[in-house]
Amino acid sequence: MINYNNNIIDSIDVFDIIRHIKDPEYPNTLEQLKVVNEDWITVEDNINDKKDCCYIKIYFTPTVPHCHLAPTIALCIREKINQYLPKRSKIEIYITPGSHQTEEEINKQINDKERIIAALENPEIYDLVQKCIKEDEY
Template identity: 55%
Template sequence: MLLTLLGVLHIIASSLRSKEGDEAQGQGSDVMDQCSNGDSHHIDSNQLELDGLAGDIYDMIKDIRDPEKPNSLEDLAVVFEEGVQVKPLTDGSDRYNIKINFTPTVPHCHLATLIGLCLRVKLERTLPDKHKVDIFVTKGTHATEDEINKQINDKERIAAAMENPNLKQLVENCVKDDDY
């Protein structure tokens, strides 16, 4: 799957560079899409590729196990496809800002920070490190979402948490790729 993702990233980067060249020549890079009723409309090919990359990233995180239950985060509707967004960084490189929103099962879920940590660890291990990853509790779904968001997006706190052997083992059990 990592090789597929890297291939998609390469295609997207090439496409973005190509689009910049096309636009400079006034040609654009929209793709014509024929609907079943015969109407045609333009779909931005770059957005289609970004949506495909978001789908690949969702596939990476959907099978992470819940720390308490024998279910995946997808099974519990903690992660969802619409919660994964990918946008190119504005520095002109082939890097992306990957934003993940997740919804804890209850507003006072005491494991929300751990779930965020599992998401971050899985993505950091799977994605090339050149991308910016932001993980957030979906707005309005947890009583302490601001504190959780701060913790799971702070590299020093993440590193410190992963130094704890018990916490590290718990994360490892959640992110392993085995079928359950």
């Protein structure tokens, strides 16, 4: 596990963290399915003059416009980033505009702290997220 606590991070670092997340429905990674892309990630480091804090904004594109697991994919991305980056980092995750039928509703859901906590308290969702973010040998 890479520790980014004392280093400046950028979008390439974030992409390297999330690219190998497995899709909940397919035997492929999010990178292989083109769900995530380095160009869809922005990072502002040392926000508010805090050396251990950064702002990360990630867009992802579900494989189909009606993907019912889009919130789960977002949870996987968030959990994987949380394993590596400072806890004080601010992470916002959005569906790429125009790529999902209910993107506005899902965007609100996947950035609501209480909903995130509630979802991860569900053992089935938690286990699925852990399975998707588990690191394999690459």
